[in-house]
Amino acid sequence: QRLATSNDPHLLNYLSKRRVSPSFLVEIDLFLSAHPEIIEHAPKFVEEFNSAAPLQAYRHFLKGYTKPARYITGVIPDGDFFLTANFSPPQLVSAYDEELVAFFQDYDYRYDILERIDNEVLHACQALDVGTLLPRRLRRLVAYVIFGNPVDAYKYYEYNFQTEWLPHRYLPEHVVLSEIPKPEDYVEPEPTVMGSFRDGKPDGQRDHHFTRLRMARAKDQGV
Structure with missing residues (x-):
């Protein structure tokens, strides 16, 4: 099924609540259509995705997608941004996000990684407080934590920011591209x-x- 053309009110309302752009659905449709080999090598994923209601299919897809969602323009600042003096960023380790819970389902909930993100962002906010310019990638991480949803902050940190643990072992089971054999x-x-x-x-x-x-x-x- 194609999510972008479903015009499902439950899905669109869900995206609105999370400030995710409807254009993200186009991105998902293009991603899946660009990998027709999934049909042969991951039939269970395809069956579950196609048989589910659009909102459930969207949530099912996100469990195996390691990029952050695409937000409505302006939600995640692209350039420099300023915080109030002595700003205290939200703590991911104590935040609740149903998508993050689903992402870790059947796996250990990675409080250790969330704590590392919290420490990284806290130090970055302290640097901003004294007028220090942050590198673009670190600034992006701070923006996801402050303005985005916890699951996207985690995905950005784990799969786009950190360089210490490269194998990315904490992917959900139905990251189906890993099942496709190489030529x-x-x-x-x-x-x-x-x-x-x-x-x-x-x-x-x-x-x-x-x-x-x-x-x-x-x-x-x-x-």
Whole structure:
């Protein structure tokens, strides 16, 4: 089924409450149509997705989607933003989000990772309080925690921000793309350029952090 053309009032009302843009449904439809191999290799997922009501199908899809939802324009600031003096960010470790609960269903609820996010964001807010400019990725994480939903803050941190734990072992069981076999001539992508605008050292002298980050991104392209 296609979510974007369903015009289901329950789904649209749910998106509105979470400040998620209806265009996110188009993104989901395009993602699924771009991977027809899912039909052959993950028939259970397809059956459950197609047989469910649009809202339930949407929620089912999100359990295996590691990108944050696409919000209504302006909800998540793209550029710099300012906070009140001594601003205290919300604590994810004590927040309740039904989508985050569903994401961890049948797995350990990762309080340890949520605590790490809380600490990262708290220190970032303290830096903002004294006028420090944050790197774009850290600023984005802070924005998801303050203005977005907890599940999207978690997904952004775990799958787009942190670089210490690259295998991403805490994916739900029906991340169906992992079930699709690679072609016989498939080879893992290898990064051809190790430098970046933040790491301008000559070849052979790269900082460990940036080398790991770029290798992880190259690896993820083949996942």
